[in-house]
Amino acid sequence: MxxxxxxxxxxxxxxxxxxxxxxxxxxxxxxxxxxxxxxxxxxxxxxxxxxxxxxxxxxxxxxxxxxxxxxxxxxxxxxxxxxxxxxxxxxxxxxxxxxxxxxxxxxxxxxxxxxxxxxxxxxxxxxxxxxxxxxxxxxxxxxxxxxxxxxxxxxxxxxxxxxxxxxxKSKAQLANIVASCVQLQQQDPQKFTQETVSALNDLLEIHAQGLICVRPINKENARPFVIGSTSDYQDCNGQLIEQLDNGRIIMQLSQCLNHQQHQLHAADMALFVKSKKFHAAIYLDEGIDSSQFNEQLTNVLLSNVGVSLENVQLFQELKNMAFRDNLTGLSNRTDFIRMLDKYVQDPSMGDTVVLVDLTHFADINDGLGQETGNHLLRAVAERLKEKYGNNSRLARVSADVFGIIGHKILVNPEHILELFDYPLKVQDQRIPVHFSMGFCDRDPNDKTGIRILKHADIALNQAKKDRQQCYSYFSDTMEQKTAWRLGMAHQLREDFAANKLQVWFQPQLDISSHNVIGFEALLRWPRVEGGMIEPEVFVPLAEHSGLMIDIGNWVVEESCRQLKQLEDKGYNKIRIAINVSMAQFRNPKFVPTIIDTVHKFAVKPQSIELEITESVLMNNPGAVIDALTLLKAEGIQVSLDDFGTGFSSLNYLHQLPLDRMKIDRAFVRDILSKNGEVIVETVLALGKKLGLHTIAEGVEEMVQERKLLDMGCEEVQGFLYAKPLAPEQVQNFVAEHQNSHQHH
Structure with missing residues (x-):
């Protein structure tokens, strides 16, 4: 061994x-x-x-x-x-x-x-x-x-x-290249560039950002320009190489195109792409050691990039695509901002900027079809060109918004409205059009095109809200209001995350016995300095900032928690009504979330009532009716709030799975006048006919209560009985009212 x-x-x-x-x-x-x-x-x-x-x-x-x-x-x-x-x-x-x-x-x-x-x-x-x-x-x-x-x-x-x-490894990379080349059939130069850079990053095992520039071959002294870029180089889009503000990139791209070969360096690289119609160079801002560079596979990928680039679009169009709107032939948003940047420097371009928004364009598109919508946009563009084509700058800034840069003597509300006084001829029909307009006059403090666009946009939003007139001029107070709204939305998000919001409960009583039969859940946002911020201020904020869905779910949870505590004390004939906003109905998880919450707290579904307003219903009747029908099937109740303040929900009333109708406080306030009395009587009669319970809100005086009782209203809420209660006051209130009214 x-x-x-x-x-x-x-x-x-x-x-x-x-x-x-x-x-x-x-x-x-x-x-x-x-x-x-x-x-x-x-x-x-x-x-x-x-x-x-x-x-x-x-x-x-x-x-x-x-x-x-x-x-x-x-x-x-x-x-x-x-x-x-x-x-x-x-x-x-x-x-x-x-x-x-x-x-x-x-x-x-x-x-x-x-x-x-x-x-x-x-x-x-x-x-x-x-x-x-x-x-x-x-x-x-x-x-x-x-x-x-x-x-x-x-x-x-x-x-x-x-x-x-x-x-x-090469086989795997080759498979990736094949997959990438399928992706590269993108029609949009921007996406195409991002896909190309991403494929090269995978192949070369780097994490570069970059851009693609192109030089047409057969055009007389055609100069190379950037057709697309990744996020870091967004500003370069559409620029000629020599306009770029980065000498290093200019050098790399120029050498690559002039010598028609790859430029590989430790810090960055430019890769040469050859095709029949043009030469291209791809700049990547990360370098590679030439020993690590797999030339064969890279060239396979680049030849596919060349072929795909020709598909992206005929070349001259590519140049336009960066700045032209295909549908109308006008400048696009990018070009409009470029023009605004020039306008800042050049007073001869005029003294005012306006955004013109076609109102109800979505309805026209939905009602008459997209093709008619497109013809209408072209017709609007043509009419704007007739008047402003030679003396002002025009652009289509977004789907249904046009921009004009020019002189106030021509570019003003009267002239634009007059221009569209008579309907537009679209295919074989005449369509009248209406606009909202946001103007922003020249101001030496506005140093960038983007800032002017933002100001015109703030004025446009103001004009859309104004029922009286369809235009608005930008003023600093508007910007302050916008900034204030943004600040409030930010504060709301923070306070909600820090559990500072509260749900209070206003009692609802049986009109004849005054027994508590339910509560309405009311959202409260306390101010730092004491008192509350009004719901009419913060509910729109929550809806606009996308917070309403989370807040809405939380209100349902708090209401279920309160119900559970009441049920545990033996009060199990009480319901809680919760207001639901449009934002919640638009959310596909809305229905399952409510049902899950009711199950999680193990409360009776019949004790939850969702309150919708007429405006929510009219916003999207189909979606609302579908959602409510599903909730109703679970046993959850539904009530229609402020019925009669609008006029449009009559035809939906029989489709809605309702349990209760609420008479708006405005009608209760006027109940002693002849008109008010008639309206309340009508709503009550309609409720009876449809087999619905009726509740009146905002009852503040005994005479109002007596009148409602005579007319046959069943339930009431208002300051006459109780203000909204903090969560910890609810049980005592129920106890007092159940006991003191036993003799009724």
Whole structure:
């Protein structure tokens, strides 16, 4: 046995190298991973000693160790980067090594790793049959393996492992390229650019941002310009190369196009793309070591980019696309902002800017179809061109908003309204059009085009709200109001997150017995300095800032929590009414969330009543009716608030799954006048006919109560009975009212 060991040490004796080398510390992430598998510990140390300090293809070796076939399988399960295994054949049993090889190849699917079998028993297992049956790469007896032989065997195994890995990586990258090229059929230069940069990042294993610039070949002195970019270079879109404010990018792109070859540097690169109609250069703001650059695959990808670029659009159009609106031929928003930037510097362009918004365009589009909508927009553009084409600058700024830059003497509300006094001829029909207009006069403080556009937009929003007149001029107070609204919305978001909002409850009573039958949940937002911010101020804020859905869900939870506490005290005939806004109905999760909440708190669904207003119903009758029908099926009740303040819901009334109708406080206030009395009587009669309960809100005086009682109203709420109560006051109020009214 000892003799065998000595043979194994002599194994390396034909080399005169000094064997007393301490193996260095090696970083496994940048080394070739070699696994030694042998049940003899000494073989491990001798092998490692013999190979220490060896470098192949610029990387050292890192050794892993396993002492049986079973251990080698476990090791391979946990390590997927092993380049070479030196595997002993006879370990725990005489075929342990071969079985391990089979398992590593078939079960673990690790086919790249090179496997060299070593056996201490010459002549064991006929070599040819083993090599044929098992996927191994070399078979040596230990006596054959002198140190120099081991080194050459290992180097060639590592080389072949490296090649296989590279080929696999290339195959994967090629598959990615094919996938990327499918993506590159994008019609929009911006998206096309982003897809191209993303595909190059994947291929070159970098994280660059960049842009694409193009130079048409067959046009006389055509200059290269940027057709698209990723987010960091958005400002460059549509600019000629020489206009860019980055000398480095200008140099890289120019050299790339002039020499018609890739420019690779440590800090950045420009890649050349050739196609029939033009040359292009792609700038990437991250560099690459030329040894890492896979030119073949990159060129495959770039030739596809070239073909796809031709598809993106005929070239001259691409130039326009950056600044033209395809539908009307006018300048687009980007170009309008460029013109506004010039306007800031150049007083000769005029002294006013206006945004003209086509009102009810969405209705025309929905009612008459998109094609008619498009014809209408073209007709509007034509009429604007007739009057302003030669003396002002025109643009289509968004779907149904046009922009004009010019002189007040021509660009003013009277002239624009007069221009559209008579209807537009669209296909074979005449369509009257109406506008809202936001004006912004020249102001030396406005230093950028974007700022002027923002001001015109604020004025336009003001004009849309104004029922009296359809236009508005920007003033600083408007901006302050807008800033105030934004500040409030921000504060609301913070206060909601910090649990500062509250739900209060206003009692609803049976009109004849004065027993409490329910409460209306009311949202309250306390001010820092005391008092409350009015709901009419903050509910629109919550709706506009997208907070209403979360707040609405929370109000339902708080109401269920209050109900649960009442039920636990034995008050189980009480309901809570919760107002629901349009934003909630638009949210597809609205219905399931309410149902989940009712289940979570285990309250009776009949105790929850959702209150909708007529304006919410009219906003989208179909969606509202569908949602309410689903909730009704769960047992949740529904009431219609402020009925009669509008005039449009009569035809939907029979479709709505209602339980209750609410008489608006405005009618209750006027109940003693002849008109008021008639309205309340009508609403009550209608409620009766439809089999609905009726409740009046805003009852403040006994005479109002008596009148409502005579007319047959069933339920009431208002200051005559109680103001809204803080959550902790609710139970006491119920207790007092249930007890003191027992004798009724």
């Amino acid at each position: 000892l003799q065998n060991k000595l043979d194994d040490v002599i194994l390396f004796a034909d080399d005169d190298d000094d064997l007393d080398i301490e193996p260095d510390e090696v970083d496994p992430s940048n080394a070739w991973h070699v696994l030694v598998v042998d049940d003899d510990a000494e073989i491990h140390s001798v092998t490692q000693l013999a190979l220490s300090g060896l470098e192949t293809l610029g990387k050292p070796l890192y050794f892993g160790h396993a002492y049986s076939g079973k251990e080698s399988i476990e090791y391979m399960q946990n390590h997927h980067d092993v380049a070479v295994i030196l595997m002993d054949v006879v370990m725990e049993h005489e075929n342990a090594g071969l079985d391990a090889v089979k398992h590593i190849r078939d079960q673990l699917g690790q086919t790249n790793t090179r496997i060299i079998l070593r056996t201490g028993q010459p002549g064991y297992a006929p070599e040819e049959t083993v090599v044929q049956q098992y996927d191994i790469n070399d078979y040596k007896t230990k006596t054959e393996l002198t140190r120099s032989k081991l080194v050459t065997t290992l180097i060639s195994a590592i080389r072949s492992f490296d090649q296989i890995t590279q080929i696999e």
